[in-house]
């Protein structure tokens with residue numbers, strides 16, 4: 181499976197000081213599946229009239245699993261919201277293939293991009309099955325009922341199908357909302373901290389789901405606080421460093437101790453298990 185990203189920090193964003201232009205090309209492997217490329221041209225999110233980062237220029241190929249990491253409040257959710265065109269103001273251009281994503285009619289855009297937000301609110305009285313079907317209907321899936329059934333199984337929550345949303349635990353809500361996004365079945369899938377409420381078993385399941393979606397040729401973008409998950413699940417990382425700057429590239433390159441310390445102020449070491457899994461441990465220095 182090919183995956184890749186090209187990242188370029190361009191000049192400073194409007195109303196954002198600093199940020200020398202740098203170019204970080206990362207060659208993607210051959211793309212074996214057909215699908216559009218998501219292209220960010222000097223793109224970024226605004227909050228309160230302020231650009232949250234220097235402009236980002238990225239080319240995400242089908243199969244890319246991009247982890248967006250960085251300290252609290254740096255602008256990960258805002259960037260994801262801007263990428264999903266879900267009401268967060270943005271600057272620059274955002275194209276899927278040849279199509280301007282923000283300019284698409286929302287109903288058509290819902291067939292291209294889906295979002296699992298941090299805020300998991302939904303009407304309490306809604307049955308889980310109905311909520312997941314909303315995802316399938318959003319992308320005008322021709323077999324919404326079947327898509328919902330299959331997404332519930334993929335998220336491992338078939339047994340919750342008849343429950344009222346308001347009766348679910350926090351982790352169950354996150355898995356059900358994940359199922360809603362899976363039922364939407366879009367080529368671009370955006371997850372905002374998808375494991376924040378999940379136990380170890382389900383964290384691993386979500387990691388596997390992210391990798392599977394990438395292997396299916398989708399573009400997956402996930403804001404993550406768990407840097408070990410980012411190391412194992414992602415093909416590429418975008419680190420927002422808190423000073424308006426960013427670093428993009430392969431996980432082990434971007435999550436190296438110097439860059440992590442500069443962004444988070446924490447010393448870390450990357451370890452590898454005998455089974456080849458990486459984990460990032462904090463050091464008491």
Ligand SMILES: Nc1ncnc2c1ncn2[C@@H]1O[C@H](COP(=O)(O)OP(=O)(O)OP(=O)(O)O)[C@@H](O)[C@H]1O
Pocket residue numbers: 227228232250251252253254255256257258259
């Ligand atoms: N609705 C909003 N209106 C105005 N400012 C906002 C809004 N939401 C977030 N912000 C501000 O935008 C900045 C970025 O917030 P954002 O939620 O994107 O960060 P984040 O990196 O996702 O944070 P966290 O890791 O804590 O979830 C913060 O300074 C935050 O206070």
